[in-house]
Amino acid sequence: MFNYLVNVMKQDEKRGLLKQKVFDAAFQRIQEDGLNGLRARDIAKDAGCSLGSLYNAYQDLDDLILNVNSRVLEMLQEHISSNVGKEQNAEEALVNLAVNYMNFAYLHYNLWTSLFGHTMQDNAPIPDWYTEQTNATFLTLVAPLLKLRPELDEAQAFILVRTLFSAVHGIITINLQERFISIPKDMLEIQLVDFVHTYAEGLKNKA
Amino acid sequence: MFNYLVNVMKQDEKRGLLKQKVFDAAFQRIQEDGLNGLRARDIAKDAGCSLGSLYNAYQDLDDLILNVNSRVLEMLQEHISSNVGKEQNAEEALVNLAVNYMNFAYLHYNLWTSLFGHTMQDNAPIPDWYTEQTNATFLTLVAPLLKLRPELDEAQAFILVRTLFSAVHGIITINLQERFISIPKDMLEIQLVDFVHTYAEGLKNKA
DNA sequence: CAAATAATTGAACATCGTTCATTTTATACT
DNA sequence: AGTATAAAATGAACGATGTTCAATTATTTG
Numbered sequence: 001m002f003n004y005l006v007n008v009m010k011q012d013e014k015r016g017l018l019k020q021k022v023f024d025a026a027f028q029r030i031q032e033d034g035l036n037g038l039r040a041r042d043i044a045k046d047a048g049c050s051l052g053s054l055y056n057a058y059q060d061l062d063d064l065i066l067n068v069n070s071r072v073l074e075m076l077q078e079h080i081s082s083n084v085g086k087e088q089n090a091e092e093a094l095v096n097l098a099v100n101y102m103n104f105a106y107l108h109y110n111l112w113t114s115l116f117g118h119t120m121q122d123n124a125p126i127p128d129w130y131t132e133q134t135n136a137t138f139l140t141l142v143a144p145l146l147k148l149r150p151e152l153d154e155a156q157a158f159i160l161v162r163t164l165f166s167a168v169h170g171i172i173t174i175n176l177q178e179r180f181i182s183i184p185k186d187m188l189e190i191q192l193v194d195f196v197h198t199y200a201e202g203l204k205n206k207a
Numbered sequence: 208m209f210n211y212l213v214n215v216m217k218q219d220e221k222r223g224l225l226k227q228k229v230f231d232a233a234f235q236r237i238q239e240d241g242l243n244g245l246r247a248r249d250i251a252k253d254a255g256c257s258l259g260s261l262y263n264a265y266q267d268l269d270d271l272i273l274n275v276n277s278r279v280l281e282m283l284q285e286h287i288s289s290n291v292g293k294e295q296n297a298e299e300a301l302v303n304l305a306v307n308y309m310n311f312a313y314l315h316y317n318l319w320t321s322l323f324g325h326t327m328q329d330n331a332p333i334p335d336w337y338t339e340q341t342n343a344t345f346l347t348l349v350a351p352l353l354k355l356r357p358e359l360d361e362a363q364a365f366i367l368v369r370t371l372f373s374a375v376h377g378i379i380t381i382n383l384q385e386r387f388i389s390i391p392k393d394m395l396e397i398q399l400v401d402f403v404h405t406y407a408e409g410l411k412n413k414a
Numbered sequence: 415c416a417a418a419t420a421a422t423t424g425a426a427c428a429t430c431g432t433t434c435a436t437t438t439t440a441t442a443c444t
Numbered sequence: 445a446g447t448a449t450a451a452a453a454t455g456a457a458c459g460a461t462g463t464t465c466a467a468t469t470a471t472t473t474g
Contacts, residue, residue, distance in 0.1 A: 018453095037330075040432080050454045051431095052432090052453065053453055054431095055432065060431075125385070131388075134386045166374075167373075170375070170377015173376075173377060175373070180338070180342060202410075203405055205412055206405060246462090247463085257422060259463090259464080260423075263421070
């Protein structure tokens, strides 16, 4: 369907179309089979193009994966900050951020592990645009916190959010790794909420 | 050297010798080049045996890696709990555990990431002996804490240590990942110590 | 010392990511 | 419209990799 449209399209629009189809195929593969199950030939088959066309649309698999992960970062950013900022106090905002993050990890497990489990081939450096986006995602998390705790300057808030996020990330990561004893999701949520409250309690008593 | 000894050895002792040489080669490769740089042919060359002999000594690369990681776990366990338990209070013990953990991550970065970055081929399950050792390592961390906080039962102490360890692990992991802005080691240590104190402060005010 | 058993070998296989000469398709020009 | 030029798509081929296994070599046994 819509094939008749192709005849009217400019060339770079068609290039974009192929790029989009390759992207969608890769995204779906990662979502369903995980990053480890990603194969160039499978992507090409799903996208309905030849193997070589993959490397016309993207430089290599790393490039494609980074683009998928970039989209996942956007999803994470959107998901994690939903319903955050309307709370009465900063502590509840932190709790909600943590619980939202946990829910994203459960809901999009393969996408989430792709974010943190991907490594570049031959120890190639991660491109700047990707690291910048990653760190920019943190900055958006700082915003709602700053609104609730205006006495903090941005640097302090950044450190606070980053420490807390890293800790929450670790608690969820360890629990979801197969090599560790896992507790059920509802128990993890309780543990997570308790952790954030405890940490927030400690923060209060230091000020 | 010691080759003359081989003539006197029983067969299974020689098998152990080969297994040991393969293990040593793999360990060194992971330590120097990281898990991603591990190649079966390189290991065989380093161990001075044929490619096929690798699969005589170990079932596959996963098996070999798990054995290396098992040794790394032992190293980690030993390193992390050194000089812990002689403190005056529980809080200092927790701080020392965290700092020791951080130092191990910096000192043996490739080995440390091998512990958490390895995934089995074809989503094969991690063998029981390995998950049991992983979780047993946690139990040894509980022991010094229990000595200092005898009012906790073992289950409570286990949860406490695990939560704290996971959080510390996350803070270090995020900081050491290339995609995130990193802070220097001494700053990370300050942040880590501050984090544990803050969390411990929160724990006190809940009791 | 010969037969049986075990260990070792490395060529061969399947599967990857990636490349590139060739073919096909689209665009530009007269 | 027809030809020439450029761009895009193709898939066979390459090199690297983990793994296997028939053949070879070494060891133990009777």
